[in-house]
Amino acid sequence: MHDIRLIRDAPDAFDAALARRGAAPSAAAIVALDKRRRELITEAQGAQARRNEASKAIGAAKASRDEAAAQALMAEVATLKQRLPELEAEEARLGTELDTVLAALPNLPYADVPDGADEDDNQLVHERGTRPDLGFAAREHDAIGPALGLDFETGAAIAGSRFTLVRGPAARLQRALGQFMLDRLTREYGYEEVAPPLLVRDEAVFGTGQLPKFAEDLFRTTDGRWLIPTAEVSLTNIVREQILSEEVLPLRFAALTPCFRSEAGAAGRDTRGYIRQHQFDKVEMVSIVAPEASEAEHERMTACAEGVLDALGLAYRRMKLCSGDMGFTAARTYDLEVWLPGQARYREISSCSTCTDFQARRMNARYRPEGEKLTRFVHTLNGSGLAVGRTLVAVLENYQQESGAVAVPEVLRPYLGGLTLLEPQA
Known part of the structure; x- marks a missing residue:
């Protein structure tokens, strides 16, 4: 607002x-x-x-x-x-x-946001990591995954298109990824772990900007609640209708949750594989800060997401989104795109946005600066740390072996009982 x-x-x-x-x-x-x-x-x-x-x-x-x-x-x-x-x-x-x-009006872009209409006009900030030299023709994740437990057919039979049943080694790897991400954000980067509601009221999704404009991209329950499209909704609304004291800021929350999106506007995109699903797991970061701290917090949050990619040994690049490619509530967005050898291109794996006071005004979320009587609106930021399913895809493609097995990144081995290799299942 x-x-x-x-x-x-x-x-x-x-x-x-x-x-x-x-x-x-x-x-x-x-x-x-x-x-x-x-x-x-x-x-x-x-x-x-x-x-x-x-x-x-x-x-x-x-x-x-x-x-x-x-x-x-x-x-x-x-x-x-x-x-x-x-x-x-x-x-x-x-x-x-x-x-x-x-x-109905979107947030206004910062002056440093490049002008443009779509992803072709996004600006490269930097590239990090080394793309793997596999020594053989790389396969895409939907060719590697079925032997490890990505069951696209059964998922579709149970729930319809864009649902996947994950079992066996793939399920273990997915669980390990989510736990590793959450542990890193909370233990090393100071985020508070939260287990939030997955069903929310109208005012919660209005507050973070999904309503009224993007209702068709959400799932609604028979009692009028909404399934969260991202934990950003629940985490940001923690401060809804509150007046915070300045001394509690910044607040940093992280959650690993299922997310649900109808993807009404994404017909025909990524219909194969595990990239674009109606249900997926994601580790979300949300920061609530004083206005003068939001610039530095945006850089910090994005660096936290990059730290997860660094630890996993995945090559990626940071892109500054152009004005026409940003989300509705964002004043500036950095996308992190991971290298996928099977597709031979970078794909989005995290999006980190600063929303200034745009969401705070919709939620009436304020703070009182020390020594002042009047209140001000807080600034809110959100980012993926990371999308778990897409990270699973990245690990499968970057750590694939010619035999069909997938090597386990070193940081994930403690979460898998010391396992170093995921072997194809009969």
């Missing part, structure tokens, strides 16, 4: 920033709605004050036996009594209309 005062003060700059996101100009309509709403508030306040004044004058007129004045005042009070609810109702209607318009 946007600060209406900034739109009033700099409407042209607001529209210019929206244009970078591919959105139509909106400032004039917003300012007009806001102006009329504030006029109604002023009119209602004046009417209420006059009503109170006239009510007191009635008594004085009656005391002086001025019946004509008393009758005129009573008629005025009756008119004001009828007019006030009309003013209040119209002001409430315009307030709702204004909130609806503001809720």
Whole structure:
């Protein structure tokens, strides 16, 4: 959600920033709605004050036996009594209309975000790690995985397309990856482990920006709750409707959860394999910080995700997303893309975004700076640390052996009882 005062003060700059996101100009309509709403508030306040004044004058007129004045005042009070609810109702209607318009607008990009329409315009920040020299023709994960327990057919038979049954060695590897990621984030990077609800209310998904615009990409239960598309929703809403003391900031949360996405806008993309699923596991990071700390926190969070990739020995690159490729709530996003030998290209494995106060305004999440009476909105950040299924894909492809076995990265061996090699199953 946007600060209406900034739109009033700099409407042209607001529209210019929206244009970078591919959105139509909106400032004039917003300012007009806001102006009329504030006029109604002023009119209602004046009417209420006059009503109170006239009510007191009635008594004085009656005391002086001025019946004509008393009758005129009573008629005025009756008119004001009828007019006030009309003013209040119209002001409430315009307030709702204004909130609806503001809720549909994306966050504004930082100045350093490159302009562009899609992923072709994203900017390379750096590349890290060494791509493996396998010494044989690399196979894709959907060719390696079935012998290790990635059962695409049974998953589809049970639940439909984009669901996979994971069993045997692949299931053990997936569990090890999630535990390793969560352990690293909590033990080395200071995130607090959280086991959050997987079902949330409307206001939670509104707060993090999935509603109302992206409802079709979510799954909804019969009682009106939503399955989380990412633990970002639950973790960020921990501070919903709260006023925090400055001394508790920063707050850093991490969770390993299933995530659920209907992927309504992704028809035909990555229909093969384990890349794009309706249900998948992900380790999520969320930070709640004071505004002046959010720039450094964005770099820190992204470095934490990179540390997981470094430990796994996977080659990757960091991309700064262009204005047209960022998510709805982001002011800046770094994508980490891991090298997949089977596909011979980089694929997204983590996305780390700073959302400024955009989500905080939707959640009314504030803090009180030390020594100040007034509160400010916090800044929120979120990132994958990492997507577990995609990391499983990366390990299968980068650590594949010509025999069909997959070597276990050294950092995962303690989670697999010392196992060094995952052997194909009969």
